[in-house]
Amino acid sequence: MTALFPAADSRAAGKLVAAILTCDIPRYREAHRAFVKALVQKGYDQSNVEVITQTPNPDPISWANSIRKFNAIGADLIVTYGAPATMTALREAGDIPVVFADVYGPVETGVARSLSGTGHNMAGVSSKVPLVTLVKTALEVKPIKVLGVVYTGREEGSMVQLKEMRKIGAQYGVILVEVNLAGTSGIDAALATMFNARVEGIYVTECTAGSRGFEKIVHRAGESKIPVFSQMPGAAQKGAVLSLEADPAEQGQVAADYAARILGGKKAGSLPVATPKKVELVVNMKVARALDLHVPFPVLSAATRVLK
The missing domain is CATH 3.40.50.2300 (Response regulator)
Incomplete structure (x- = not known):
């Protein structure tokens, strides 16, 4: 498991975005690369946002520990890839908004109450295909x-x-x-x-x-x-x-769009769950x-x- 922690003075003018990529799985890595690139295109670069990551082992304790670390360092936004990490964030993130990607069946898993809105302090994109x-x-x-x-x-x-x-x-x-x-x-x-x-x-x-x-x-x-x-x-x-x-790059791009909206003041729970367009x-x-x-x-x- 790896982590990048921000320097004490790096937060003065910017935001901190913290992401979980379980086991550094390739499709999560591809989605996250697209997320970071799209976030920069939306005006959030190294001058005003810092993106840190953790790659926990695939078990509930590791997922929870990662979210708690993000809480402790005062993350402004948590990004999760996959249903298990997202479900853990739902329980552990507290008041920090969450953006999720690559969640198969957000409604069926309990991540969202409906596709029109999660009903929680989170928003994101489904990876469900037929x-x-x-x-x-x-x-x-x-x-x-x-x-x-x-x-x-x-x-x-x-x-x-x-x-x-x-x-x-x-x-x-x-x-x-x-x-x-x-x-x-x-x-x-x-x-x-x-x-x-x-x-x-x-x-x-x-x-x-x-x-x-x-x-x-x-x-x-x-x-x-x-x-x-x-x-x-x-x-x-x-x-x-x-x-x-579902295309991992598209998952990351949609997640970046939602992240930019939330960092700009939009309430996560007011956003609909996006569905994959590129299958x-x-x-x-x-x-x-x-x-x-x-x-x-x-x-x-x-x-x-x-x-x-």
Whole structure:
């Protein structure tokens, strides 16, 4: 875990923005880079704002400790990436406004009371994309009757995706083999459970452990000719046959817009929850060929990006 703390005299004329990037996950890092760049474009640069970060471990105590540190140093605004850090900020931030990004299902997780406003001292952007579209597309590439689902029970966004997948699985007659992945050390056991159940595909939710161990999951699944798909940004580039993803850069840009408004005096709770406008369906043809899968033309036509 790392932190940058401001010098005592750096606050005289400016604002302090404090951000949490759990485990320095790549999609959070990309969103934060876009956030900082967009904030500068809106007139908030090093002359009038200082941006500090922490990259806590993916557990409730670490998230809470980061928020409490931000409270102690008097942050003017807290920025959170992902549902777990955002939920922790909701409990721990006190009077400090919060801007969130990359939260899958803000209403379902309890981050927001509705999309018209959070009802709390926070505002931000959802990363929710239609899971049913991803599943329907995956079933066009390969008929799947038994599907492995990797999730983390203590992460709210991951649980929202699991619950959605249960409904979709029932709708399409797909049996789910659910594995609760608490950390990357549990990947081998999780894979063994799914392989023993003879899964025909694996869906990885947007959980921290799944993100950090994604390449290993894809590699081991590929050895058994099992396709992997996910909504995590960058999943197809890392070996998933399909991904349906909200753009991290757009998440950061929208968060910066909200941050600028709040720093300018706007009440966070009065702002609506933004929804992603840039959503990509990515097909990895190289992986599909390696798995001996035929990708139908309608799937290729629907894809916004094809990796060859």
